[in-house]
Amino acid sequence: MAGERPVFQTVNPATGQPGRRYEGLTGAEALAVARQARAAFDGWRRTSFGERARLMRQAAAVLRRRTDEFAGLMCDEMGKTLADGRAEVEKCAVGCEFFAEHAERFLADEPVDMGGPRAKVVYRPLGTILAVMPWNYPFWQAFRFAAPTLMAGNTAVLKHASNVPGSALAIEDVFREAGFPADVFRTVLVPSRDVKALIEDDAIAAVSLTGSVEAGKTVAAQAGAVLKKCVLELGGSDAYLVLDDVDPEKAAKVAAAARLVNAGQSCIAGKRFIVLAPVREAFERALTAEMEGYALGDPRAEGTKLGPLQAVKARDDVHDQVTRAVAAGARLLTGGEVPDRPGAWYPATVLTGVKPGNPAFDEEVFGPVAAIVEAKDEAEAIALANNSAFGLGSGVLTGDPARGERIAADALEAGMSFVNQNVRSDVRLPFGGVKHSGYGRELAAFGIREFVNIKSVLVSETTLAAGGPE
Known part of the structure; x- marks a missing residue:
């Protein structure tokens, strides 16, 4: 029924027994959240890199303090071993610290020698970015998106996989506990059918999706129809x-x-x-x-x-x-x-x-x-x-x-x-694929530059001021 809130029922994969139930948002409520995140962008984009970094380091501290809680949550919702869950939370904390340390350098203005006028390339945030994320790494997938996105000055809305609603809400709670301004990072518990309306709304500037090839094709088509950029990390063989x-x-x-x-x-x-x-x-x-x-x-x-x-x-x-x-x-x-x-x-x-x-x-x-x-x-x-x-x-x-x-x-x-090593993601290296594995990159300097406006600025030294010497 239109306007009725969805319910997300978790199931413990180890036992097959139902776990906690979560009430989600209606499509209209999710759009309202996205617009709140967009409203928060106007203030967040003006914060200094130093202030963003301070808050991001606090997010890392929250993650480490609540490691066992979050590892248990992943275990209950999607079956990850506790050892792997603890390692995943630590990886998120390291990612937060990495972008806290390096974001300002990655996005520093770059002068260009034009042989006359002063010119430079600047990197400026785009707005509110929608992340559509999968269940297999419930925390890492979200944080490897969120840390660079927020450090770049964007705000973010997370639509997580339907079987990890507790993890999705916990991620928002990390940023809230760390002291980020209200609405800079929000989670919306909605079914996949509501993603299209979010993409089409003016509040959303771009989209990042990690998921299946079919999901990637769908989101790419929806984003393309409204001329919005997307980054896709899809399947692999x-x-x-x-x-x-x-x-x-x-x-x-x-x-x-x-x-x-x-x-x-x-x-x-x-x-x-x-x-x-x-x-x-x-x-x-x-x-x-x-x-x-x-x-x-x-x-x-x-x-x-x-x-x-x-x-x-x-x-x-x-x-x-x-x-x-x-x-x-x-x-x-x-x-x-x-x-x-x-x-x-x-x-x-x-x-x-x-x-x-x-x-x-x-x-x-x-x-x-x-x-x-x-x-x-x-x-x-x-x-x-x-x-x-x-x-x-x-x-x-x-x-x-x-x-x-x-x-x-x-x-x-x-x-x-x-x-001679198994492939893995590392915050210091760009992550992404070619062919049906998607396009765009996450992590490292390449990842943080995906959701910024790469702007050329040229300033002529010729004055056009009124008046001047006779």
């Missing part, structure tokens, strides 16, 4: 090349960590392991052993390495992809069976014999499933890696770092390429 000069057991340790980060629910998790033929069998054995070492366990228990997926439907979707992959010719080395227990559990799984055309090659598998692909040589491995609609992260595992650097820098079609 990250390929790791395992070269023939590598120690298979060492490579398998990196590969397993890359595949099972956040229970495999990461856009930059390693998904396709393209292995040169001479080491394929040894790598299969080593990766299978490593993956089997990630036993399913209570996400609240210390030492748990692999918790549940975020929802039973998500688990069933992953299992369907595994089933179709085997039917299409892949061979199952371990895992691949749904545990007989309540909750969204799925074991670490390894498929081999995967080729282009197989679901495990072509699709993004958002769960703990590794696909091994054999290549006859380096050139074929690179071609297979690039044979994807996605281009977010990529990796090279090799005994020769110089060889790996050449391939990573020049040959792989991805926004990020790491050698």
